[in-house]
Amino acid sequence: MINISKLYCGQITPGDWLRYGKKGSGERPGEIVPRKASERRPIVVWNITRNCNLKCVHCYNDSGADRARDEITTAQAKAVIDDLASFRVPSVLFSGGEPLMRPDLFELMAHTIDRGLRAVISTNGTLITAETARRIQQLGVSYVGISLDGIGPINDRFRGVAGAFDRAVAGIRNCQDAGVRVGLRLTLTQRNVQDLEGLFDFFEAEGIERACFYHLVPSGRGGDMAQDDLPHGACRDAIDRILAKVKQYKEAGRDTDILTVDNHVDGVYLYLKLLAEDSPRAAEVWKLLTWNGGGMSSSGIGIGCIDCRGQVHPNQFWWHYDLGNVLERPFSAIWSDPAEPLLKGLRNRRAYVRGRCSRCKYFDACGGSLRVRADLALNDCWAPDPACYLTDQEIGLDDRGDQEPISAGESSRMPAD
Numbered sequence: 001m002i003n004i005s006k007l008y009c010g011q012i013t014p015g016d017w018l019r020y021g022k023k024g025s026g027e028r029p030g031e032i033v034p035r036k037a038s039e040r041r042p043i044v045v046w047n048i049t050r051n052c053n054l055k056c057v058h059c060y061n062d063s064g065a066d067r068a069r070d071e072i073t074t075a076q077a078k079a080v081i082d083d084l085a086s087f088r089v090p091s092v093l094f095s096g097g098e099p100l101m102r103p104d105l106f107e108l109m110a111h112t113i114d115r116g117l118r119a120v121i122s123t124n125g126t127l128i129t130a131e132t133a134r135r136i137q138q139l140g141v142s143y144v145g146i147s148l149d150g151i152g153p154i155n156d157r158f159r160g161v162a163g164a165f166d167r168a169v170a171g172i173r174n175c176q177d178a179g180v181r182v183g184l185r186l187t188l189t190q191r192n193v194q195d196l197e198g199l200f201d202f203f204e205a206e207g208i209e210r211a212c213f214y215h216l217v218p219s220g221r222g223g224d225m226a227q228d229d230l231p232h233g234a235c236r237d238a239i240d241r242i243l244a245k246v247k248q249y250k251e252a253g254r255d256t257d258i259l260t261v262d263n264h265v266d267g268v269y270l271y272l273k274l275l276a277e278d279s280p281r282a283a284e285v286w287k288l289l290t291w292n293g294g295g296m297s298s299s300g301i302g303i304g305c306i307d308c309r310g311q312v313h314p315n316q317f318w319w320h321y322d323l324g325n326v327l328e329r330p331f332s333a334i335w336s337d338p339a340e341p342l343l344k345g346l347r348n349r350r351a352y353v354r355g356r357c358s359r360c361k362y363f364d365a366c367g368g369s370l371r372v373r374a375d376l377a378l379n380d381c382w383a384p385d386p387a388c389y390l391t392d393q394e395i396g397l398d399d400r401g402d403q404e405p406i407s408a409g410e411s412s413r414m415p416a417d
Contacts, residue, residue, distance in 0.1 A: 001212070002266040004258045007285050008243055008274070009250035013257045018043075018090055018302075020288050030116065031090065037297035038347070041089045042304035042335065045122075045316040048077070048105065049097040049308050054124050055160030056147075058187055060219040060317050061307070063097040071308045072327065074104045078111050080306065080326045087332035091118035091142065095316070097308070100127040109139055118142040122185065125171030126164055133171075133178035144175050145212065147185045150192040151202060158191065172206060183210030183257070189228040193238050200245050210257040213242060215387055217262055218376045219317040232389035239266055243273065262317075264294035264369040265388050268362045272394065289365035296367030300346030304335060314346060318372045345382070346371065355384040361396035 003019060005011040016025035017033050018040065027033055034040045050067035052059075072080070084092060092112050099105050100123055109119040121136070125146035128136075136144060148168055149158040155165040175182040186192070186199065203211060216222055216229045230238060242258065249256045260266045267289045274282040299315040306312055312323040312334045321342060324334035337343065345352045353368040360366065369388060375381035388395075 002260045002264065002270065004242060004246045004260060004266075004270065005250075005256045007267065007270055007288060008246055008281075010281060010284075011250065011255060011257075020291055028118075032088065037291060037293045038301060040297065040302045041087060042302055043091050043093060044084060044089050044331070045093045045095055045303065045305045047095050047097065047305065047307045047316065048099050048108070049102040051101045052097040052124075053101060053126065053161070054098070054164055056124075056221070057158055057160060058149075058189070058216060058220075058222045058225055060217060060222050061097075061319055062220040067097065071102075072310045074107060076310070076327060077104070077108050080310070080331060081108065081111050081115055081117070083326070083330040083332050085112075085115035085117055087330075087335070089117065091120055093120040093122055095122040098124055098127065100132070106135060106139065109141060113140050120145065123147070123171075124159065124164070124168060126167035128171030128174050130174045130177065133174035133180055136175070137178040137180045141180065144180055144182045145185045146172055146175075146182060148172075148199075149186050149189075150195045151198045154192050154195055169206075172208070176207070181210075182208070183212065184208060185212045185214065187214040187216055188230055188235070188238055189216055189225065190230060190234070191228055193230060193234060196238065196241050209255055210259075212259045212261050213238075214261045215263040215370075217317045217370065217373055219319065219372070223376065235263075235387075235389045236269070239269055243270065262370055262373075263385075263387050264298070264366045265385075265390055267292075267294060268366050268390065268395075271362075271365065286365070292365075294365055294367035295369045295371065296349055298367070299371060300343045304331075306331065314342060315372060317370075318375075320376075342381070349382075352382045353384075354382050356392070356395065356397065357384045357388070359395075359397060360390075 001019065003013055006013050006016060012025055014026035016022040017027035021034055023033050047061060049071055050061060050063040052063040055064055094105060094109060099121055112119040119141050121141060121144045123144065123146055146168055149155050152165050156162050172182055216225060218226065246256060246258050271282060271285050271289060274285055303315050304312065305316040306326060307319060310326040312326060312331060313319055313321060323340055323343065349368055357368040369385040371381045373387055374383040374385050377386045
């Protein structure tokens with residue numbers, strides 16, 4: 001995640017203790033502020049079910065109605081939570097599918113919180129009634145992220161169900177009325193990028209301070225949306241608009257927590273903008289970006305995934321690669337296995353990443369971005385991330401380029417827009 005509010009405008013946001021190693025920024029008693037990003041325990045995204053009441057066109061794990069099968073039991077899930085607590089992961093993010101369709105969700109979240117972990121929900125929001133919101137608040141859930149990919153019909157076309165927008169808005173308001181910390185999750189594509197102003201207007205009108213703008217990852221049904229992905233120029237424009245809006249909020253004295261997700265080049269682009277503006281924040285931002293390490297401390301280190309069957313993955317988009325199963329071996333043992341080849345590579349990616357990513361002068365800040373995107377798009381997880389929208393000149397490659405063969409991601413040249 002690239003925290004725009006923190007980096008561009010210097011705001012103190014709740015995740016700074018974990019994302020940038022800053023004490024006094026949201027950590028609770030007993031939580032360890034990491035000395036290095038590489039030493040972090042992973043936030044665990046737990047896709048607790050694939051059952052879902054919507055049919056989102058970009059669903060990364062192809063969830064839908066009646067997809068529940070081979071799900072681990074309540075007792076098995078509690079044993080996993082016990083192991084996660086002993087392993088001292090910072091939080092468990094219950095996702096799906098639609099996690100609220102799993103009957104034992106509240107029981108599992110209660111067990112998570114009782115074991116001293118943060119419980120977070122990632123949901124489409126359509127099932128959050130006033131009573132559900134009160135239960136969430138009483139339980140002590142740390143945060144509810146609600147997916148919303150446009151205003152009105154735009155969102156409903158994403159979700160594949162008429163009325164999804166109105167029901168999600170009702171869920172947001174129910175959370176706010178109950179005193180639950182809530183924010184929005186959006187995936188930027190050609191289908192909704194023109195609606196950015198409308199989305200920000202919605203944030204303001206609803207009094208929402210946190211929003212995560214995701215870049216599309218071609219996983220699950222998202223793999224069928226190549227024609228909807230943002231070209232590099234449009235992606236830069238979208239980030240420019242987000243930066244401008246966050247700066248406007250800062251100047252107006254409004255606290256925000258606006259982030260972009262799944263493309264660490266956003267942090268470098270933001271840094272370059274600060275340099276162009278001759279901002280005194282540039283040096284501090286470089287320190288924060290390089291402490292975090294971008295992709296170097298993300299998949300396989302600072303974030304991990306358990307699916308509904310108990311399979312462990314390096315992140316929630318890497319379902320085509322299994323690290324092990326929690327029913328056969330504890331998550332802590334799977335995650336700590338020094339011989340696992342993909343984890344070994346992800347934790348020493350500088351030795352594995354090839355092409356223009358390996359030659360980028362900003363590698364320490366971006367870390368080669370999202371390796372699973374390269375894997376899904378190019379069938380090579382060490383190839384350049386095709387979502388990088390910086391030019392060769394911006395990343396320090398000379399005008400001649402490299403003379404190496406153009407093969408399997410080995411070219412250092414800019415991917416086609």
